[in-house]
Amino acid sequence: MNRIKKHISRVLVSFLILLPGVVHNASAQNVSVSAEMDSTVIFIGGQIDLKLQLSQPDNMELNFPLLTDTITKNIEIVRASQIDTLNKENGRYLIEQSLRITSFDSGLHYIPPIVFEEASQKLGKAIQTEPMALMVVNPFDEVDPQKGIVDIKQPMQAPFHLSELYKYLPWVLGIILLAGIVTFIILRYFGKEVPVKIFAKPAPVIPPHVKALEALDKIKQEKLWQHNRIKEYYSGVSDTLRHYIEERFEIRAMEQTTDEIMDSFKGIDFRDGKSIDNLRQILITSDLVKFAKHEPLPDENDLSMINAFFFVNQTKLEEIKSLEEEKEAMLNKENEVLNVSNSSER
Amino acid sequence: MEQSVDIKAINERIKEESSFVDLLTMEMNKVIVGQKHLVEGLLIGLLSDGHILLEGVPGLAKTLAINTLATIVDAKFSRIQFTPDLLPADLLGTMIYSQKKEEFIVKQGPIFTNFVLADEINRAPAKVQSALLEAMQERQVTIGETTYPLDEPFLVMATQNPIEQEGTYPLPEAQVDRFMLKLVLDYPKKDEEQMIIRHNLAKTFPKASTILKPEDIIRARQVVKDVYMDEKIEKYIVDITFATRYPEQYGLEKFKDMISYGASPRASISLSMASKAYAFIKRRGYVIPEDVRAICHDVLRHRIGLSYEAEANNITSEEIISEILNQVEVP
Numbered sequence: 001m002n003r004i005k006k007h008i009s010r011v012l013v014s015f016l017i018l019l020p021g022v023v024h025n026a027s028a029q030n031v032s033v034s035a036e037m038d039s040t041v042i043f044i045g046g047q048i049d050l051k052l053q054l055s056q057p058d059n060m061e062l063n064f065p066l067l068t069d070t071i072t073k074n075i076e077i078v079r080a081s082q083i084d085t086l087n088k089e090n091g092r093y094l095i096e097q098s099l100r101i102t103s104f105d106s107g108l109h110y111i112p113p114i115v116f117e118e119a120s121q122k123l124g125k126a127i128q129t130e131p132m133a134l135m136v137v138n139p140f141d142e143v144d145p146q147k148g149i150v151d152i153k154q155p156m157q158a159p160f161h162l163s164e165l166y167k168y169l170p171w172v173l174g175i176i177l178l179a180g181i182v183t184f185i186i187l188r189y190f191g192k193e194v195p196v197k198i199f200a201k202p203a204p205v206i207p208p209h210v211k212a213l214e215a216l217d218k219i220k221q222e223k224l225w226q227h228n229r230i231k232e233y234y235s236g237v238s239d240t241l242r243h244y245i246e247e248r249f250e251i252r253a254m255e256q257t258t259d260e261i262m263d264s265f266k267g268i269d270f271r272d273g274k275s276i277d278n279l280r281q282i283l284i285t286s287d288l289v290k291f292a293k294h295e296p297l298p299d300e301n302d303l304s305m306i307n308a309f310f311f312v313n314q315t316k317l318e319e320i321k322s323l324e325e326e327k328e329a330m331l332n333k334e335n336e337v338l339n340v341s342n343s344s345e346r
Numbered sequence: 347m348e349q350s351v352d353i354k355a356i357n358e359r360i361k362e363e364s365s366f367v368d369l370l371t372m373e374m375n376k377v378i379v380g381q382k383h384l385v386e387g388l389l390i391g392l393l394s395d396g397h398i399l400l401e402g403v404p405g406l407a408k409t410l411a412i413n414t415l416a417t418i419v420d421a422k423f424s425r426i427q428f429t430p431d432l433l434p435a436d437l438l439g440t441m442i443y444s445q446k447k448e449e450f451i452v453k454q455g456p457i458f459t460n461f462v463l464a465d466e467i468n469r470a471p472a473k474v475q476s477a478l479l480e481a482m483q484e485r486q487v488t489i490g491e492t493t494y495p496l497d498e499p500f501l502v503m504a505t506q507n508p509i510e511q512e513g514t515y516p517l518p519e520a521q522v523d524r525f526m527l528k529l530v531l532d533y534p535k536k537d538e539e540q541m542i543i544r545h546n547l548a549k550t551f552p553k554a555s556t557i558l559k560p561e562d563i564i565r566a567r568q569v570v571k572d573v574y575m576d577e578k579i580e581k582y583i584v585d586i587t588f589a590t591r592y593p594e595q596y597g598l599e600k601f602k603d604m605i606s607y608g609a610s611p612r613a614s615i616s617l618s619m620a621s622k623a624y625a626f627i628k629r630r631g632y633v634i635p636e637d638v639r640a641i642c643h644d645v646l647r648h649r650i651g652l653s654y655e656a657e658a659n660n661i662t663s664e665e666i667i668s669e670i671l672n673q674v675e676v677p
Binding site for chain 2: 235252254255256257258259260287290291292293294
């Protein structure tokens, strides 16, 4: 704090010395120039504007001095504005250019007079601004090597707020939507099933015993063994039962041999003990027909079909209705009874 | 109807011809305690005219098994210990000069026998292995300018020690493929080992009796060939072989990068021959899927080449075969 006070007092002294130069004019034959700074004191790296003004008769053409990077070695030009005409009255122009200046060296810097060379040549005398001074203050502590070298301070963490992400939300949603559309198109292009059903209704689940009974019915209708297609008949019956076993008991029957299937049933309790014997009869007869050219008698063929129906019916999983479904069924039944009694009374 | 009668006739014939199987097994079991898989494998090899590669640690009755089989069949038996300095002539024979006759005469090697035990085949260099495997395939040996047919039945049982792989010459894939079966022997069970101790400590070691002639085996082989194999079983065998080559076509995408090469057509032939032999042993005149599955591991385990990925993931050919059997639909 003392250091800053010291800086300010030094600046005040310099200001008093150089006061006539801060705002001043240089005039000759009705041409005058001036330079003015926003402030005479800045922090190191701070920026201020230095305004150069030229007042001249409107019948003259005078150029501003060409200042590009620096004014002195300590004072840099950050940017220079376009030359602008501020006033045009009484046959005179007031022209201005603003220079944004900075300095990275602390201390009191002298700004020499800025010479308007073209005007000087035309008028035969020096047309220039008055000298100025700029005080550059270093607000940071001086580095003391005696205290040892310390690390650079890390950047301060600004607290995170969710609202910062809101601006990205439309982009994220857009990308997700686009990815979904692209995936859908790719899946459709390669003929794959779309995993998410948006519009389609889920297909009704047909219980395995219904499928098996329908398939057995179909085989029966085709009268395969009657047309001497015994192998097809037994292949159909055994495959139907194997598919049924796979779905009903979750046994990989299609990839198992007869012995393996029978082994898989060990430990499973059936309502009717005959069911497993029936299955064994069908599978063994099927194996004989399929692999040993066995030709069973017509009775055996019928028995195999009956046993297949029996096995499916005895092992099928009964549908368990929900309470609401049962209530609805009971209400329907009552309504039907009431309707019948009403009609009979009439 | 006529076909049906044929199957019945084959069944009857097989029941008659295969009656020796029980006797042979009984005689083998008198001497060999346990190792039922080895005995069954020997029988399958013998009946389907195939050779056997045996993998197991020393002392698992490999020599005793084939020696006993030779006794039971009344056949000649040779045991050849393969060593790094063995030469093809030591195996096949050579021509030597007879001073008495003043001419070169042929001295036949130990391969001129019915049953050969090629012990530790991977210890001999490639030229000796090739000489043996060529003789196994061609069933004949050429010495000088004369070609000599080998005795029938001719069965080679080669052993490989799974440990001590240093200084060995592993059999190339093409050579391994010539073995119909590769049997992997395990240690006997506790009670079996107890029985082995008793046998060895007893004053009289049980001996097998001769109950067959080599001609009986040759005749049985003909019957085995007549065992009926349906088209469905053929397709099943082809499916299994193809699944080793193109596992992705059988829902086994995970093995696509695990298998560097699948089973050859020789594997399909061996599968069908061994299945027939197995059906014969089970005294059946036709092959069922159970027969194929029973011999599948023995026929395929040495015919599937594993990739680096498989070895890195500790996937064995046994696991691949089991998965294939679980995935390929049974007819």
